[in-house]
Amino acid sequence: MADSPRTASGTASSREQSAPPRATQNRSTTPSSDAFAAYISSEWADRVEAPVAPRDAAAHAAEQRRRISALHPGERLIVPAGPAKVRSNDTDYPYRAHSAFSHLTGWGSDTVPGSVLVLEPTGAGDDAGHDAVLYFRAPAGRGTDEFYANPDIGEFWIGARPSLDAVAAELGLATRDLTELPGVIDAVDATTRLVRGADRDLTDQIDGRRLLAAEGVTEVDDDADAVLARDLSELRLVKDAWEIEQLAAAVAATKQGFDDVIADLPQIIAHPRGERLVEGTFNRRARADGNAVGYDTIAASGPHACILHWTRNDGPVVPGDLILLDAGIELDSLYTADITRTLPISGSFTEVQRRVYDAVLEAADAAFAIVKPGIRFREVHAAAMQVIAQKTAEWGLLPGTAEESLAPERQFHRRYMVHGTSHHLGLDVHDCAQARRDMYLDGIVEPGMVFTIEPGLYFQPDDLTVPEELRGIGVRIEDDILVTESGAVNLSAGIPRTADEVEGWLAGR
Structure with missing residues (x-):
């Protein structure tokens, strides 16, 4: 694959989206020249997304977010969909989002792998609540080599991802690019609660920030995470x-x-x-x-x-x-x-x-x-x-x-x-x-x-x-x-x- 993301002019893209795919460089035949990058990035028709309407699941999910918000006032809640899981070498199992993520977002079989729902606390006392933001990998565009050279996430390989606006309209959620999630991780403190096990790498990152934020602590206390998992399970005992x-x-x-x-x-x-x-x-x-x-x-x-x-x-x-x-x-x-x-x-x-x-x-x-x-x-x-x-x-x-x-x-x-x-x-x-x-x-x-x-x-x-x-x-x-x-x-x-x-x-x- 190409050594770095490139725009149509052959310069490095401002959006470094093209993480190298797993164990494919030793057998890749993808052209890596600037001339090829410029050619494959050019002369594409404008893509117009069809109008979307709110999903039937959106109102249900909004009510579930309201309920979990009421149970955890003042706490930042992080609910990952989880990444694709490796079956063998560079072959993944069919993707399925974590159930708690789908319950709170209404996103089902078409969830973009690696997405994360964050409920950020707002207000205090009787006004306490949360702003919900859905982070996911937005389309990279034809000016990056992810587009054609990354078999893990590239559009040529797995199809186009939906836009931030389209998902926001369907699910009734604020959406942001996954590249903005590090700002959430940097803000992690003792009030942060995480659905553990859904995304191992994200769990490790958040646990690391917790240890940095807590003086004299050498082990993460995940009891509060267990309470969140319990509450999310109990939300589902009665169906609407x-x-x-x-x-x-x-x-x-x-x-x-x-x-x-x-x-x-x-x-x-x-x-x-x-x-x-x-x-x-x-x-x-x-x-x-x-x-x-x-x-x-x-x-x-x-x-x-x-x-x-x-x-x-x-x-x-x-x-x-x-x-x-x-x-x-x-x-x-x-x-x-x-x-x-x-x-x-x-x-x-x-x-x-x-x-x-x-x-x-x-x-x-x-x-x-x-x-x-x-x-x-x-x-x-x-x-x-x-x-x-x-x-x-x-x-x-x-x-x-x-x-x-x-x-x-x-x-x-x-x-x-x-x-x-x-x-x-x-x-x-x-x-x-x-x-x-x-x-x-x-x-x-x-x-x-x-x-x-x-x-x-x-x-x-x-x-x-x-x-x-x-x-x-x-x-x-x-x-x-x-x-x-x-x-x-x-x-x-x-x-x-x-x-x-x-x-x-x-x-x-």
């Missing part, structure tokens, strides 16, 4: 109307992905690594109707269904077995669904498979039946476990009664379902993860909360506590649940759930 719309749309797209898999079953069965075809078919729908999958798809056929996070997906899909498909589509807003259905590959459940399936469905229905405002979140799990304990006791699998097994010091039934029944859902598939226990597991359920209900039974192929006919059977049924003022709505009820419905679904392919 716009978020609920996004989650319902993600569920609808996910339903289409499941339909696609069922339609492709003949090819899937014929392939020696049919699980990979299941994953690929679903992921195609995710890319067509959304941004990506919200998490690695679990396409677990036969005994693989007993492995809770089976994502290798390299096994065959064999008639007579069950396949457990745990998958969700993430929209461009970054909100995701999380659905599991367990399907008989031949089209019909065997008597034993149906017995296990119906037990899991009964547990799911029992958990759903108690959901309403005012209960504690952990009661959802307890309701499902009542059924799991009863069924495994009835089948003679437990060393005692269901009541004895449900005692906290025993829990023998959990051998066959070691995971929890529910987790919050939203921007992250396991949303609100930094919330306090008394706001999450022990928290009071409120209208607007969205969480999963996903009981299961998993009988490992080598488990001698179960009869041979059960070994290798794994069943999970997972739905996405919205709490309402009077009870709850199953957002994924339109995806067949009962054994009869599932068989009819498969028969109609």
Whole structure:
């Protein structure tokens, strides 16, 4: 690549935007002469950006900024989107902004990597608030060698970035070029709070400034950062109307992905690594109707269904077995669904498979039946476990009664379902993860909360506590649940759930 940014006349640009790309200079063939720089920088048509309107997400994000501002008066809050992450050498993983950044900005799948939201404190007392500024790398222009010679960020390589004005109009935020962020870092003091882990280099820079600002301190006290992360998580426990719309749309797209898999079953069965075809078919729908999958798809056929996070997906899909498909589509807003259905590959459940399936469905229905405002979140799990304990006791699998097994010091039934029944859902598939226990597991359920209900039974192929006919059977049924003022709505009820419905679904392919 060229040795330095150049203008069309061949002189160094005033905007030093062209950081050398990673490990490419030893194989670069990009011309570096002044004559080439002048030629490639000239005779381009004027670029006119199309008019933009505020995004639907903008009002939602503004309200979230207001809420976090009220929780942290007088504190500077820094929320990075994060950089691209290296997969291998100079190949990156597909980019996804940090969830807290997207929640506070409304910027989703088209976020410019490396962007940073800064909430600068204003006023005092009752007038305390924040000015929000979004810093991101603005277009470099055709007069820099970034334009054509930088494969990490150059327009020839990854496309044009939006202008500061366009993003400001879409998101309702003040915007500044990322080159101005060092001024924010220089001002860092004891009142600064940072979302840690989103951008390691920025975290190191801010921690360094904190140490310089604090006399006699040799280690950064990040307790205040942890409080910010907690508060940002807890903001997301209750979804607003716009978020609920996004989650319902993600569920609808996910339903289409499941339909696609069922339609492709003949090819899937014929392939020696049919699980990979299941994953690929679903992921195609995710890319067509959304941004990506919200998490690695679990396409677990036969005994693989007993492995809770089976994502290798390299096994065959064999008639007579069950396949457990745990998958969700993430929209461009970054909100995701999380659905599991367990399907008989031949089209019909065997008597034993149906017995296990119906037990899991009964547990799911029992958990759903108690959901309403005012209960504690952990009661959802307890309701499902009542059924799991009863069924495994009835089948003679437990060393005692269901009541004895449900005692906290025993829990023998959990051998066959070691995971929890529910987790919050939203921007992250396991949303609100930094919330306090008394706001999450022990928290009071409120209208607007969205969480999963996903009981299961998993009988490992080598488990001698179960009869041979059960070994290798794994069943999970997972739905996405919205709490309402009077009870709850199953957002994924339109995806067949009962054994009869599932068989009819498969028969109609």
